[in-house]
Amino acid sequence: MARAVSTRRKLTMTILVWLVALIVFFPILYTIITSLKTEGEAAAGFSMLPSFTFESYAAVLDQQDYFRPFFNSVVISIGSTIVALLIAVPAAWAMAFTPTPKTRDVLMWMLSTKMMPAAGVLVPMYLIFLNTGLLDTLLGLTIILTLVNLPIVVWMLYTYFKEIPVDILEAARMDGATLGKELVYVLLPMAVPGIASTLLLNVILAWNEAFWTLRLSTDDAAPLTAFIASFSSPQGQFLAKLSAASVLAILPILLLGWFSQKQLVRGLTFGAVK
Amino acid sequence: MKLLPLFSSALVLALGSTAYAQTTLTIATVNNGDMVRMQGLTDDFTAKNPDIQLQWVTLEENILRERVTTDIATKGGQFDVMTIGTYEVPIWAKNSWLLPLDNLGDAYDVDDLLPAIRGGLSADGKLYAAPFYGESSFIMYRKDLMEKAGLTMPDAPTWDFVADAARKMTDRAAEINGICLRGKAGWGENMAFLTAMSNSFGARWFDEAWKPQFDQPEWKNTLQFYVDLMKDAGPVGASSNGFNENLTLFQQGKCGMWIDATVAASFVTNAKESTVADKVGFALAPDTGLGKRGNWLWAWSLAIPAGSQKADAAQKFISWATSKDYLALVAAKEGWANVPPGTRTSLYTNADYQAAAPFAKMTLDSINAADPTNPAVKPVPYTGVQFVAIPEFAGMATTVGQLFSAALAGSTSVDDALAQAQQSVDREMKAAGYY
Numbered sequence: 001m002a003r004a005v006s007t008r009r010k011l012t013m014t015i016l017v018w019l020v021a022l023i024v025f026f027p028i029l030y031t032i033i034t035s036l037k038t039e040g041e042a043a044a045g046f047s048m049l050p051s052f053t054f055e056s057y058a059a060v061l062d063q064q065d066y067f068r069p070f071f072n073s074v075v076i077s078i079g080s081t082i083v084a085l086l087i088a089v090p091a092a093w094a095m096a097f098t099p100t101p102k103t104r105d106v107l108m109w110m111l112s113t114k115m116m117p118a119a120g121v122l123v124p125m126y127l128i129f130l131n132t133g134l135l136d137t138l139l140g141l142t143i144i145l146t147l148v149n150l151p152i153v154v155w156m157l158y159t160y161f162k163e164i165p166v167d168i169l170e171a172a173r174m175d176g177a178t179l180g181k182e183l184v185y186v187l188l189p190m191a192v193p194g195i196a197s198t199l200l201l202n203v204i205l206a207w208n209e210a211f212w213t214l215r216l217s218t219d220d221a222a223p224l225t226a227f228i229a230s231f232s233s234p235q236g237q238f239l240a241k242l243s244a245a246s247v248l249a250i251l252p253i254l255l256l257g258w259f260s261q262k263q264l265v266r267g268l269t270f271g272a273v274k
Numbered sequence: 275m276k277l278l279p280l281f282s283s284a285l286v287l288a289l290g291s292t293a294y295a296q297t298t299l300t301i302a303t304v305n306n307g308d309m310v311r312m313q314g315l316t317d318d319f320t321a322k323n324p325d326i327q328l329q330w331v332t333l334e335e336n337i338l339r340e341r342v343t344t345d346i347a348t349k350g351g352q353f354d355v356m357t358i359g360t361y362e363v364p365i366w367a368k369n370s371w372l373l374p375l376d377n378l379g380d381a382y383d384v385d386d387l388l389p390a391i392r393g394g395l396s397a398d399g400k401l402y403a404a405p406f407y408g409e410s411s412f413i414m415y416r417k418d419l420m421e422k423a424g425l426t427m428p429d430a431p432t433w434d435f436v437a438d439a440a441r442k443m444t445d446r447a448a449e450i451n452g453i454c455l456r457g458k459a460g461w462g463e464n465m466a467f468l469t470a471m472s473n474s475f476g477a478r479w480f481d482e483a484w485k486p487q488f489d490q491p492e493w494k495n496t497l498q499f500y501v502d503l504m505k506d507a508g509p510v511g512a513s514s515n516g517f518n519e520n521l522t523l524f525q526q527g528k529c530g531m532w533i534d535a536t537v538a539a540s541f542v543t544n545a546k547e548s549t550v551a552d553k554v555g556f557a558l559a560p561d562t563g564l565g566k567r568g569n570w571l572w573a574w575s576l577a578i579p580a581g582s583q584k585a586d587a588a589q590k591f592i593s594w595a596t597s598k599d600y601l602a603l604v605a606a607k608e609g610w611a612n613v614p615p616g617t618r619t620s621l622y623t624n625a626d627y628q629a630a631a632p633f634a635k636m637t638l639d640s641i642n643a644a645d646p647t648n649p650a651v652k653p654v655p656y657t658g659v660q661f662v663a664i665p666e667f668a669g670m671a672t673t674v675g676q677l678f679s680a681a682l683a684g685s686t687s688v689d690d691a692l693a694q695a696q697q698s699v700d701r702e703m704k705a706a707g708y709y
Contacts, residue, residue, distance in 0.1 A: 039547070040525070040547060043518070043521075043522040043525075044522065044526065063310060063313075064332070122344065123344065123347075123348070126344050126348055126350070127348055130348055130350050135350065135352060136352065214333075214337055214341075215337075215340070215341060215344070218300060218331050218352045218353070219300060219329050219330075219331050222331070226331075226333075229333055229334045229337055230305055230332035230333060230334070231305055232305060232334040232335070233304070233305045233306050233518075234304055234305075234306060234335040234462075234517070235306050235307075235517055235518070235521075235535065235537055235538070236306055236307055236518070236521075236541060237518065237521070237522070237547065238305065238518075
């Protein structure tokens, strides 16, 4: 009896998980399906049956250069992730292992910057970028993406570091480890899953960031978000082409997520079960 | 010693190439058929102007507006040529954000530009943007359904005729809606249509003292007529429909009539995209006998921001892209039906174009019927047919558009929507210091 209940429960849970996964994945699936339709089919309304034409992909690749925005996306995503980690690891270390009464407030303040509407600082940021020559440069976009994602990176690393017993670090210190050695040889190896998942998540966030990348780039540094946006049309059918452009833009990051999912899940659940 | 001549030659070549330095123009544009076609034809321009290279930045319409506004207001200099509409031109010209186009060349023939369009792109008698393509709005209707309803569409119908025909053409069982009109909220969506429609009902946004007029009976008549008509003969979920949604419905044979941009005529008569391509007729936008029709005037135009350091090259490009020769180039490469419409008088006297575009005459008549300097029946202090050429309009009209869209969806009454519109616009105008 108990075994029957357990099997039924397992089956229910499995169905539920599949259902949730399908709901979460459905927008991407439908984008892929729409990209394989003709413009007429795409505009005709909801349908899961495309005519499996690749004409939209051909039109998109014919109309715009894909590889330069792709290259730009790779550079700014990886660049901003590396810079963010270089800043966030020592910051999170300091807050996790040598907290002060105000540490929590500092963390909250950092996170609060994410709550501010980005449009509110658009003009000042634009002027700063303009006057420093950072407009439409890969360096400028790397800086802005670092700043945008830094609070999340610090928070995530702080959470992971808090799970590491401080005694181990103290033991390393007792053995004569310097601060640098303590960080590099003791803390980082123990926090690898957390750092890896933070890194992957930051790459994904940077890859998908659209507000700043669309507004602070023109052509030379324009990433794939600009590539997608260029296919939206005020007059005329464009859904199939827009979907094809979106699939081309998200494909690399989907593949990255797919191949690193074990690492991602491991990192995201790090310390969740004690 | 033998290396010296070689070195000298290399130096001369290097200096020569420096003297032959390329000017690169960055052009901000939207993604529509005519603009994409122009990008494909730029070899013609660069062949004639080998010292100028073109760099295209194609953006979504709203992002384009935001980007070029930010850039021009901060004198960013990111763009040398901008694609802007008739709404922006008078406002930006007044702010000295645009350079006057006074060096388009002797062969340009500025007097050939359609007077209504030219007027909409000028300020203080100077042309600040050159039209790349222009449009008005008119009725596109199904000739077969009109015949089935036992009616004949006049060239210049009234709103009463249109409403009657729409109700008669509606066949819910066959998924045919008598009329498809914009309902999606936005200053360039439902408010473009409703503002133009209100002109024909004798309404206006502001009186001579800039006081909003949504509490006047003309606006009540406009909105009530629109909501009732759409309830009886419009598609389900019309409050979400904009240009592209209605285009799809019409092409699928689900609309008896559609009042929208004249540029749509080439889409609905294109047999590759439209199932009703051979059944479409055209008529002027309706009126109520008060002297104004419910059609608008718009032109996507090319302008040079005041911050550009490459004004001469930019004028050369604009002159090429909006010239008679460019129209002939498109015709030679892609046929007369694909020529950007609504900019030049000579196009509409061209027999080849008239043969290729059966909607040509009606488009021209519609454009000529719009008067941006005198858009309403009663006197107004503003210019613009489907918009009011003041900076505050876009924000205010988007709010009003949301209220009117809610009235169409039935989530608020016509009276409440108008009362709230009056209150909202009154507050904004006071805050902006108009009174």
